[in-house]
Amino acid sequence: MIKYSLLAAITLVNASVIANPAPVTDINRDRQTVSTTPLNNGGSVEQRLATLERIVEARTEAQLRMAQQLQQLLDEVSELRGVTETHAYQLDEILQRQRDLYQEIDRRVSAIQQSPPANAAVPVVQPPATASYSSDVSENDAYDKAVNMVLKDRRYDAAIPEFESFIRNYPQSGYAPNAHYWLGQLLFNNNELAKAKTQFERVVNNFAQSNKVPDALLKLGQIAERENDKNSALRYYRQLVEKHGSATSARLAQERLNVLN
Structure with missing residues (x-):
């Protein structure tokens, strides 16, 4: 009778573990968010949609950051080009x-080399162009x-x-x-x-x-x-x-x- 009761208890524990597995971390989501969706069915539709929305938002934010960094680099290149042209112009002036x-x-x-001696007669000529x-x-x-x-x-x-x-x-x-x-x-x-x-x-x-x-x-x-x-x-x-x-x-x-x- 005791053996039968112990066996029944073990069977119930195993059934409970199978029905409710331990929570895992969803690596596709934000690393700070932990999914508690059971592995056997992937969670409810609402949970899946929420997960997808967070993934899309994270990727969108990353793309925006990349776009901002790219624009900043383009602005810096344009500024450097303007500085280079200014320096080239100033160098030409110098x-x-x-x-x-x-x-x-x-x-x-x-x-001085072509000027006549002081006692020489100076001819009257029309000044040249130079x-x-x-x-x-x-x-x-x-x-x-x-x-x-x-x-x-x-x-x-x-x-x-x-x-x-x-x-x-x-x-x-x-x-x-x-x-x-x-x-x-x-x-x-x-x-x-x-x-x-x-x-x-x-x-x-x-x-x-x-x-x-x-x-x-x-x-x-x-x-x-x-x-x-x-x-x-x-x-x-x-x-x-x-x-x-x-x-x-x-x-x-x-x-x-x-x-x-």
């Missing part, structure tokens, strides 16, 4: 300024004073009225195209774009044979870009490339054309 200084120094050395050493001492002194403020003293703001005074006093000087260009460059550096544009236009329109014309055209294109006038910028750059293709500034103009087109 290189152009160095070329201007070297040209001015070369002009001075050539002028700057040449003048026989007028006051004219030379006035021009050298203005240029030295840029090259030696680096008093850029003080050089502006000096160049303006030189242009007023010596409008027909062989230095005139250089003076207009230097004045335009100083105004350009001060972001006085309208005034700078006027000086560069005078170089292009009034001194067509000057070696400053290509550089003036490049500056006019840069001013147009700063003023968001793309059509004018393209026109100046094309004029420079077509008419002065051998000039160093033509290469810079072509680079800008490649970017703007």
Whole structure:
């Protein structure tokens, strides 16, 4: 009788274990959620739907996070591209300024080498298109004073009225195209774009044979870009490339054309 009772008890315990198995963790759901659905039937329909909804929500959130990270990376790449273009533009300006200084120094050395002795007769000739050493001492002194403020003293703001005074006093000087260009460059550096544009236009329109014309055209294109006038910028750059293709500034103009087109 005792054996029969013990056997019956064991049988009931086994039946209870089979009917109600231990809860397990659903690895497809959020790791923090534990499913208590029995393994033999997978839980009720409501529980299954709730599980699927949590899975979809988790995957949707992950996709949103990935999309946000991707957009952030794209924004950073765009910002870096803008910084790179700005640095390239500034480098072009620095290189152009160095070329201007070297040209001015070369002009001075050539002028000194070609100047006649003090006791020699100085023939009266028409000044050429490019700057040449003048026989007028006051004219030379006035021009050298203005240029030295840029090259030696680096008093850029003080050089502006000096160049303006030189242009007023010596409008027909062989230095005139250089003076207009230097004045335009100083105004350009001060972001006085309208005034700078006027000086560069005078170089292009009034001194067509000057070696400053290509550089003036490049500056006019840069001013147009700063003023968001793309059509004018393209026109100046094309004029420079077509008419002065051998000039160093033509290469810079072509680079800008490649970017703007």
